[in-house]
Amino acid sequence: MKPQASxxxxxxxxxxxxxxxxxxxxxDDLWFLPGPLEEEPDDLPPGPRAEPSDIAVIDDWAKAExxxxxxxxKVAGRLGALDDRLLRGPDGWRHRLALIEAADLSWLAGDRxxxxxxxxxxxxxxxxxxxxxxxxARVGWAVRRLMGGPGPxxxxxxxxxxxxPENIEDATERLEERAGGWLxxxxxxxxxxxxxxxxxxxxxxxxxxxxxxxxxxxxxxxAARITxxxxxxANFAPLAMGGAGGLRxxxxxxxxxxxxxxGMETACLTAMRHLDYIETWSARTEAEMSSLxxxxxxxxxxxxxxxxxxxxxxxxxxxxxxxxxxQRNLTWMEERGLVRExxxxxxxxxxxxxx
Numbered sequence: 163m164k165p166q167a168s169x170x171x172x173x174x175x176x177x178x179x180x181x182x183x184x185x186x187x188x189x190d191d192l193w194f195l196p197g198p199l200e201e202e203p204d205d206l207p208p209g210p211r212a213e214p215s216d217i218a219v220i221d222d223w224a225k226a227e228x229x230x231x232x233x234x235x236k237v238a239g240r241l242g243a244l245d246d247r248l249l250r251g252p253d254g255w256r257h258r259l260a261l262i263e264a265a266d267l268s269w270l271a272g273d274r275x276x277x278x279x280x281x282x283x284x285x286x287x288x289x290x291x292x293x294x295x296x297x298x299a300r301v302g303w304a305v306r307r308l309m310g311g312p313g314p315x316x317x318x319x320x321x322x323x324x325x326x327p328e329n330i331e332d333a334t335e336r337l338e339e340r341a342g343g344w345l346x347x348x349x350x351x352x353x354x355x356x357x358x359x360x361x362x363x364x365x366x367x368x369x370x371x372x373x374x375x376x377x378x379x380x381x382x383x384x385a386a387r388i389t390x391x392x393x394x395x396a397n398f399a400p401l402a403m404g405g406a407g408g409l410r411x412x413x414x415x416x417x418x419x420x421x422x423x424x425g426m427e428t429a430c431l432t433a434m435r436h437l438d439y440i441e442t443w444s445a446r447t448e449a450e451m452s453s454l455x456x457x458x459x460x461x462x463x464x465x466x467x468x469x470x471x472x473x474x475x476x477x478x479x480x481x482x483x484x485x486x487x488x489q490r491n492l493t494w495m496e497e498r499g500l501v502r503e504x505x506x507x508x509x510x511x512x513x514x515x516x517x
Contacts, residue, residue: 220350223351226414226418237426241399245393245394245395247434251395252467253468259403260308260309263308263386264305277470278505281471285480301379303383319338319341348363357423357426360389360399363384364422378409383398389401400429400433402429408425408426411425439517443500458483458491462491462495465481471512495513502516
C-alpha cells in the first residue's frame with residue numbers, strides 16, 4: 163500500500179516542528195524576549211563639570227590672571243609674609259586682625275558696627291538700644307568664620323550658617339542647589355591662583371543667587387578664607403583693611419582683578435603695620451610691668467594684645483580677675499602712657515593700647 167501524499171503545501175512550515183539549524187532563526191523572531199545586557203562605557207571625567215558658559219567665564223579670569231602675573235606674584239608674596247608672621251606670633255594676633263577686618267567689612271555693607279560695640283558683643287553679648295541685633299549677628303558670624311573652622315569649599319551652606327525654610331515653594335531654587343552651582347564653578351577653576359579664584363567667586367556671588375541682606379560680608383569672608391586656604395599662619399587674607407577698594411571694583415575680569423590686587427596689597431600692608439605696632443607695644447609693656455606682681459598684669463597685657471578695645475567688665479570676664487584689680491592696673495598703665503581711654507566719659511569707658 164502506497165503512503166498517502168501530504169495534503170499540506172510544499173512551502174508550509176510547521177512552527178512546532180523545528181530542527182537545530184532553525185532554532186537561532188526562530189529566536190531572532192521572538193522580539194518580546196529580553197536581549198543580553200550591555201554595559202555602557204564609563205568614560206565620564208571625574209569631578210564637577212562646568213557648563214559651557216561657566217567655562218567661558220573661567221577662561222576670562224584665566225586671561226585676566228595671565229595679564230596680571232607680575233602683580234599677582236607680588237601680592238602673593240605680601241600674603242606669604244603675613245602668613246609667616248602670624249605663624250610665629252601669638253594666637254591673639256589672629257583674633258585682633260579678625261575683629262578689625264570684620265568691623266571694616268560691616269562699614270562696607272552699611273551696618274557700621276564700631277570696634278567698641280563689636281568688642282562688647284563678641285566678649286559679653288552686650289548691645290545698646292541703638293544697636294541693630296541683626297547687624298551684630300552678621301559681624302559676629304564674620305569674626306567666627308575669619309578665626310577658623312571648616313572652610314567654605316567643604317560645605318558652603320554650613321559655612322554660611324544658612325538653611326532653606328521648611329515651607330519653601332517648589333518653584334524656588336533651594337540654597338543647596340545655588341551653593342552647589344557656585345561650588346562647581348569654583349572647583350572647576352582649581353587651576354587658577356587662590357587669589358584669582360577668590361576674586362572670581364566674590365564677583366559671581368550674586369549671579370549664583372547667594373545674595374541676601376549682608377551678602378557682601380558673606381561673600382567677602384568666603385573670599386578671604388579661600389585666598390588663605392594654603393596658608394599655615396593666617397586663617398584669612400585681609401581684604402577690607404585700608405579701604406576695601408578691591409571689594410568695590412566693577413567692570414570686566416581684568417579691571418576687577420587689578421583693583422582686587424591693589425586693595426589686597428593695601429590690606430596686607432595695613433595688617434603688617436598693625437602687627438608691628440602691637441609687637442612693639444607688647445615688648446615695651448612687658449618691660450615696664452615686670453616689677454608688678456600677681457596674675458592680673460600679664461593677663462591684662464595679653465587681653466589688650468588680643469582685643470583692639472577693652473572695657474573694665476570685658477577685662478574682668480576675660481582675665482578671670484576682680485574688677486578692683488583690673489581698674490587698678492588699667493589706671494597704672496594709663497598713668498604711664500601704655501593705654502589710653504577713648505570714650506571720654508565717666509561710665510562705660512573703653513581703653514586701647516598706646517605707644
